Amino acid sequence: DIQMTQSPSSLSASVGDRVTITCRASESISRFLSWYLQKPGKPPKLLIYGASTLQSGVPSRFSGSGSGTDFTLTISSLQPEDFATYYCQQSFGVPRTFGQGTKVEIK
Amino acid sequence: QVQLVESGGGLVTPGESLTLSCVASGFTFKNYYINWIRQAPGKGLEWVSHISFRNSYSFYTNYADSVKGRFTISRDDAKNSVYLQMTGLRGEDTAVYFCARQPDYSNAYFDYWGQGALVAVSS
Numbered sequence: 001d002i003q004m005t006q007s008p009s010s011l012s013a014s015v016g017d018r019v020t021i022t023c024r025a026s027e028s029i030s031r032f033l034s035w036y037l038q039k040p041g042k043p044p045k046l047l048i049y050g051a052s053t054l055q056s057g058v059p060s061r062f063s064g065s066g067s068g069t070d071f072t073l074t075i076s077s078l079q080p081e082d083f084a085t086y087y088c089q090q091s092f093g094v095p096r097t098f099g100q101g102t103k104v105e106i107k
Numbered sequence: 108q109v110q111l112v113e114s115g116g117g118l119v120t121p122g123e124s125l126t127l128s129c130v131a132s133g134f135t136f137k138n139y140y141i142n143w144i145r146q147a148p149g150k151g152l153e154w155v156s157h158i159s160f161r162n163s164y165s166f167y168t169n170y171a172d173s174v175k176g177r178f179t180i181s182r183d184d185a186k187n188s189v190y191l192q193m194t195g196l197r198g199e200d201t202a203v204y205f206c207a208r209q210p211d212y213s214n215a216y217f218d219y220w221g222q223g224a225l226v227a228v229s230s
Binding site for chain 2: 032033034038042043044045046049050055087089091092094095096097098099100101
């Protein structure tokens, strides 16, 4: 199975901060990488797929980059509604696997 | 609008069976893969299974090793529904189970999710 490792596991940031979350795959997954945001008690919401394609309706402050084994999710200016847990997910192989999550908290 | 609604969750004792349903609306159901993904209390996301759209005469299915041989996924396109039949349930199967839409095999991301159904396995 392809293992996905996110860092950091949690971070504290302020509104307006630039935030970067990284995701590393245990083997090359090309650009088959997606990012999700999840708030407590809610299902995950797709932000980015194909490593860098923004899902329809997602604000442009979110961006993704990377290929192969190393990927990043960047939030250019953190907004109050962005405090949540973020997950990466690979779709290169089966089983589909997720990172362990990165919790973004208010500083 | 796209909607996925899960049902069938509940409290069961270890070894029992349960079947979850996911009813879809707002899109051409037969053209999409559907996945089940679960989340144990306070934990991360774990992919469970997927079922393809109809290919020739059948569907393709896949399962996580943790459920292989115990869970069975199926679909009824006439009812816009996907099912997850769970047998031999264990405590570690306790989770919220989400169904999620996947555009196709190559685009294996999950663009719409249901609200989830809670399955609790306890004696």
